[in-house]
Every structure is written in C-alpha cells, then in structure tokens.
Amino acid sequence: MSQRMNYRPFLDAMRTHELLADWADILPEQIARGLNPKRYGDLPRWQQALDALPALNLASTQLDTSRVGGDGPIDDATRQHLREALMGLHPWRKGPFELFGVHIDTEWRSDWKWERLHKAISPLTGRTVLDVGCGSGYHCWRMRGAGAELVVGIDPTPLFVVQYFALQYYLRQPQVGVLPMGIEHLPEKLEAFDTVFSMGILYHRRSPFDHLFALRDSLRSGGELVLETLVIEGQLGDCLVPEGRYSKMGNVWFIPSPATLESWLRKAGFRHIRLVDVGTTSLEEQRRTDWMRFHSLEQFLDPTDPTRTAEGHPAPRRAVFVAEKP
Numbered sequence: 465m466s467q468r469m470n471y472r473p474f475l476d477a478m479r480t481h482e483l484l485a486d487w488a489d490i491l492p493e494q495i496a497r498g499l500n501p502k503r504y505g506d507l508p509r510w511q512q513a514l515d516a517l518p519a520l521n522l523a524s525t526q527l528d529t530s531r532v533g534g535d536g537p538i539d540d541a542t543r544q545h546l547r548e549a550l551m552g553l554h555p556w557r558k559g560p561f562e563l564f565g566v567h568i569d570t571e572w573r574s575d576w577k578w579e580r581l582h583k584a585i586s587p588l589t590g591r592t593v594l595d596v597g598c599g600s601g602y603h604c605w606r607m608r609g610a611g612a613e614l615v616v617g618i619d620p621t622p623l624f625v626v627q628y629f630a631l632q633y634y635l636r637q638p639q640v641g642v643l644p645m646g647i648e649h650l651p652e653k654l655e656a657f658d659t660v661f662s663m664g665i666l667y668h669r670r671s672p673f674d675h676l677f678a679l680r681d682s683l684r685s686g687g688e689l690v691l692e693t694l695v696i697e698g699q700l701g702d703c704l705v706p707e708g709r710y711s712k713m714g715n716v717w718f719i720p721s722p723a724t725l726e727s728w729l730r731k732a733g734f735r736h737i738r739l740v741d742v743g744t745t746s747l748e749e750q751r752r753t754d755w756m757r758f759h760s761l762e763q764f765l766d767p768t769d770p771t772r773t774a775e776g777h778p779a780p781r782r783a784v785f786v787a788e789k790p
C-alpha cells in the first residue's frame with residue numbers, strides 16, 4: 465500500500481478519545497479489508513496517482529471556506545504536474561477543493577449543502593463527530609474547520625478514500641480521518657459521538673429503521689443527528705419506493721415525505737426533531753465538470769420535463785433534519 469495512505473496519526477488521535485480507543489485497536493484489520501487490492505482492482509492505479517503528487521508545502525490552509533485546500537509557492541510546471549496527478553483520481557464527486565491554484569471542480573457543490581445546514585446545528589467546537597458516507601471527506605474538512613476536535617468519516621468506496629489521502633497529503637490534519645468501511649461495520653453501540661451526520665445515505669439503505677438505530681447507537685446521550693436525504697412532497701405516511709431505478713440509480717429504496725421521515729425519527733427514539741431545510745436539487749448543484757466527466761443530474765432527468773426523473777418519478781428533492789438522542 466502507498467506510504468501516503470498512513471492511518472497512524474489518525475489512529476493515535478482516536479486513541480486519545482476514551483470511547484474510541486477499543487475501536488482504534490481493531491481498525492487496522494478493518495482498513496486492510498476495505499483496501500484490499502484483490503477486491504478493488506483499480507486501487508494500484510489510484511495509489512500510483514497518489515504517489516505521483518509532487519511534494520509541496522502549503523503556506524496557508526483553508527478548511528472553513530467553500531474551496532477546501534490551501535496555497536503556497538509553486539511554479540507552472542509543478543502546478544500542471546499536480547493537476548495531472550489529481551486527475552488520475554477521476555471521478556471527483558464531492559467538493560470543491562483548491563490546492564496550489566488547482567481548482568478541483570467536483571460534480572457536486574457540496575459547499576451549498578454545508579451552507580444550508582451549518583447554522584442550524586449545534587456548534588461543532590470541541591465535538592467528536594462521525595460522518596457516515598462521507599465520500600472524499602469534503603464535509604469532514606468543513607467540520608474540522610468549524611472547530612470539531614475529531615472527525616471520523618466512513619465510506620466503503622476505496623477511490624474516495626484515496627482522494628481523501630490526496631488532500632490529507634497536503635492538509636496534514638491528524639484529527640480528520642476517512643475510513644474504508646460502511647455503516648454496517650461500525651462497532652455496535654459506540655455511544656461515542658457528539659454529532660453524527662448521515663447525508664445522502666438513508667435512501668441507499670434497504671432498511672431505514674436499522675440505519676436510524678445504528679446512527680442513534682453511535683451517538684452519546686444528548687448527542688445530535690444531522691440527517692439529509694431524498695424526500696417527496698406529500699403527507700404523513702407517504703413514501704416512494706421506486707420499483708426500478710430512481711434518477712438512474714439502481715440502489716434507491718425509501719424516499720419518504722418530510723412528515724413521514726419525522727415520524728420515523730420519533731419512532732427511532734429521537735426528540736427535538738427539526739426540519740431545517742428542504743428543496744429541489746438544481747442543475748447548478750450537481751453537474752458534469754472536467755473533474756467528473758460521466759453523466760450527471762441533467763442526464764438523469766426527463767429531457768422534456770425537468771420536474772421528473774428519467775423514470776417519471778418526482779425530481780430529486782432533499783431535506784435536512786436535526787434531532788437529538790435523549
């Protein structure tokens with residue numbers, strides 16, 4: 465494995481947290497399983513791209529602005545070299561990032577999601593945070609930028625983990641880690657986190673209540689859940705379960721109305737439940753760019769009616785809920 469994929473500083477940071485120390489002990493084995501080149505054939509190529517990143521030092525680092533990254537002295541040839549190495553990690557979905565003047569213009573404007581929610585949640589200062597399905601870790605860096613003491617991101621897609629290490633190679637934040645695993649591999653009943661984020665995940669889960677219970681069990685008593693997911697317009701009880709694909713995605717299961725989701729949260733044992741944002745995803749927020757050259761939202765919608773998906777369902781609409789574990 466690339467020496468640039470070094471989890472040691474992050475595991476050391478985790479060990480200083482009493483409730484996470486036992487997990488840190490079993491993590492090396494979980495990480496090896498999540499980054500097994502026999503299972504993920506493209507890993508060696510991505511690691512080569514990571515190893516090709518030029519050794520440079522950031523003079524300034526930004527974790528609390530839209531384009532996460534930093535700047536420092538660099539000549540044009542090195543900047544081009546950096547751009548090409550980062551392009552070796554295509555497709556870049558969540559961002560944007562900017563390193564030494566190279567703007568990674570990702571498929572998603574994930575900064576817009578952060579804008580919609582960050583003022584509505586408890587301040588992250590000093591908090592221990594879990595971000596489930598964090599992708600390359602864009603929001604993890606923003607959480608650290610907002611003052612979180614430790615940010616544990618989990619995502620089972622190895623490319624996103626390698627992208628995280630590309631950023632980490634320059635940002636050097638031992639308190640931010642992206643672990644190659646899904647929520648189903650979290651130790652049970654950790655009850656360790658002050659804030660848990662589940663954004664863009666619930667609709668991918670076949671069993672929404674098991675997901676909500678897993679989130680609840682990872683929170684300490686009094687901790688906060690930030691849940692962002694696809695919703696439909698409708699009344700209490702309404703829920704879309706698309707039989708085939710939804711917006712060309714094959715793994716979409718439950719899309720409730722906000723009122724239905726609120727009742728699910730109550731049934732799962734949360735209290736002080738607040739809907740803090742709801743809105744339709746725009747073609748400016750999710751689109752094809754040089755850094756994500758595959759199809760994107762525009763191709764997933766009905767070309768004659770952008771209020772419908774290609775399959776005829778309501779176009780993607782997302783809600784953010786904040787709730788407390790008693």
Ligand SMILES: Nc1ncnc2c1ncn2[C@@H]1O[C@H](C[S@+](CC[C@H]([NH3+])C(=O)[O-])CC(=O)[O-])[C@@H](O)[C@H]1O
Nearest residue numbers: 558574596597598599619620621646647648663664
């Ligand atoms: N079992 C699993 N456990 C955890 N993560 C998973 C699992 N299965 C897939 N994922 C990961 O969940 C992420 C979902 S994207 C949301 C990103 C970010 N949160 C965002 O809000 O911008 C939304 C979307 O693309 O539909 C991907 O990175 C998957 O690899």
